[in-house]
Amino acid sequence: MDDISIIDLYWNRDEQAILETDKKYGKLCFRIADNILRRREDSEECVNDTFLKVWNSIPTDRPEHFSAYVCLITKRLALSKFRYNTAEKRNYENSLPYEELAEIVSGEGKPEDAAVLSELSDSISDFLKKESKTNRQIFVRRYWYYDSAEDIAKAFGVSPNTVWSILSRMRSRLKKHLQKEGYDL
Amino acid sequence: MTTEDFDQAVNGIRPEMIEEAANIEPASARSGRILKFAAVAAALVLCAGASILALPYLKPSGGNVPETTAETGIGAGGVLEDPWINLGKKNISLTTITEAKEGKSAVQISEADAKELVGLLDQVSLKAAADPKLSGVSEEALSEGYVIFLEGGDTVELLSAGYLKIGDKYFTDADGHFDALYEKTGSVLSAY
Numbered sequence: 001m002d003d004i005s006i007i008d009l010y011w012n013r014d015e016q017a018i019l020e021t022d023k024k025y026g027k028l029c030f031r032i033a034d035n036i037l038r039r040r041e042d043s044e045e046c047v048n049d050t051f052l053k054v055w056n057s058i059p060t061d062r063p064e065h066f067s068a069y070v071c072l073i074t075k076r077l078a079l080s081k082f083r084y085n086t087a088e089k090r091n092y093e094n095s096l097p098y099e100e101l102a103e104i105v106s107g108e109g110k111p112e113d114a115a116v117l118s119e120l121s122d123s124i125s126d127f128l129k130k131e132s133k134t135n136r137q138i139f140v141r142r143y144w145y146y147d148s149a150e151d152i153a154k155a156f157g158v159s160p161n162t163v164w165s166i167l168s169r170m171r172s173r174l175k176k177h178l179q180k181e182g183y184d185l
Numbered sequence: 186m187t188t189e190d191f192d193q194a195v196n197g198i199r200p201e202m203i204e205e206a207a208n209i210e211p212a213s214a215r216s217g218r219i220l221k222f223a224a225v226a227a228a229l230v231l232c233a234g235a236s237i238l239a240l241p242y243l244k245p246s247g248g249n250v251p252e253t254t255a256e257t258g259i260g261a262g263g264v265l266e267d268p269w270i271n272l273g274k275k276n277i278s279l280t281t282i283t284e285a286k287e288g289k290s291a292v293q294i295s296e297a298d299a300k301e302l303v304g305l306l307d308q309v310s311l312k313a314a315a316d317p318k319l320s321g322v323s324e325e326a327l328s329e330g331y332v333i334f335l336e337g338g339d340t341v342e343l344l345s346a347g348y349l350k351i352g353d354k355y356f357t358d359a360d361g362h363f364d365a366l367y368e369k370t371g372s373v374l375s376a377y
Contacts (some may be wrong), residue, residue: 018209028207067207098188101195105186118377120190121197128202130323132346133287140206143195149235158361162306165364170344185186 010058014105015083017058018051025067029074030099035146036096037085038076046081053143075144096146100167104175105185127177139170140142281334282374291334293377302333302373305366306341311356314348322346331370343367 001020002100029050033043050073063069100168108170112120138156141147142163149163154162178185230307281291282302294302317327329345342350349356357363 019289020296032215065200065204068203071203071207072196072200094367098192101188101191105191107186107188109186112186117190117194118197120194124194125202127199127201129321132317132322132324132348132357133205133320136202137206137346140198140202143192144198144203145206153361157359159364162361162364165368166347173329173345178327 007062007066008059010055011062018055021051021054021070022047025070027068029070031147032071032074032145033078035148036075036082040086042081043078046074046078047076054076061098071145097143100171101143103168103171104178120178122184123178124174127174131173135166135170139167142167282370283332284330284374291332292374294373294377298373298376301369302366305362306333307361307368309349309366310359310362311349312359314355314357317346317355319346331367332375333370343370359370 001024002022006017006024006036006139009020026047029047030043033046033050034040037043037046051074057073061069120123128139131139134156138152141152141155142149149160149167151164153160173184281293283289283291315375318324327344327348327350331343333341335342340351343363344350345367347357347363349358349363
């Protein structure tokens with residue numbers, strides 16, 4: 001079923017909407033959650049919470065990019081749960097690919113406000129738009145979906161070393177791009 | 186800026202990019218249109234103290250190979266007569282490489298380095314690609330990289346954005362050997 005039809009089911013408050021969402025995006029949502037939480041029970045709970053959240057949000061939302069909308073809800077819920085789970089251990093920076101991102105930013109300073117982060121998101125998107133489709137997909141798979149280099153390599157039919165090389169060069173170009181845009185990284 | 190902030194910013198990239206990355210065609214489905222760098226002559230010729238290596242030629246193993254003509258063939262030589270990009274028509278040598286930057290001069294490399302680069306080049310499987318500029322890849326991303334000089338002034342450009350440029354044609358590597366070649370070329374160059 002196409003996304004528009006699924007959204008229509010939500011608008012009609014038809015519970016089939018949840019089944020269709022699960023059928024189409026359930027595995028993807030689970031992967032996103034599990035890349036973050038690394039615990040099957042938590043990940044499954046997160047996916048169920050996603051469907052509930054989508055049910056409660058549509059209406060009034062009518063997302064233009066439904067899969068991204070669902071994925072983003074899953075990711076937010078998973079990150080929230082992850083931070084809750086690791087609040088005492090304070091080790092989440094070691095679990096997500098922050099070490100790689102630390103090649104781009106200093107890792108120091110106070111948290112930025114939402115407006116700056118929103119502009120930065122646009123700037124990162126501008127950078128990605130100018131990259132080749134494959135590079136862009138690999139970057140997003142690693143730093144948005146948190147997929148492992150091995151999984152990305154399988155999806156693209158290349159070696160993990162190739163994935164690491166592409167990501168390394170992209171991080172270097174992204175840093176240059178952001179510095180040119182005036183960001184104090 | 187903290188890494189967590191940066192991570193949040195990555196979270197906010199445009200939704201179409203999130204969708205695009207989720208919908209990846211399986212690797213097996215993409216392997217239909219592949220040109221192979223066939224391992225042919227690896228004849229090593231020494232010339233005036235410089236290493237000269239016969240390069241393998243590019244020959245097709247699949248369809249959709251871009252047509253080449255005398256006008257659109259490899260570099261200045263433009264010697265192509267058949268539909269394939271064929272480096273084997275001449276006794277191609279690899280003696281010099283350079284960084285793809287204005288003002289950078291070519292560096293003559295040793296026989297051993299040249300041999301290693303030829304070996305890596307030999308492993309690359311070419312897949313014809315549309316001009317990446319048409320799909321929005323920036324000039325900047327296409328201007329970083331290295332140039333391998335072949336006999337007669339022909340060149341193979343290894344672009345940081347993941348493309349090989351031969352003459353005016355762009356290729357991607359179907360078998361994942363491009364990066365080894367790219368990294369090795371960079372490390373060889375940095376040693377001179």
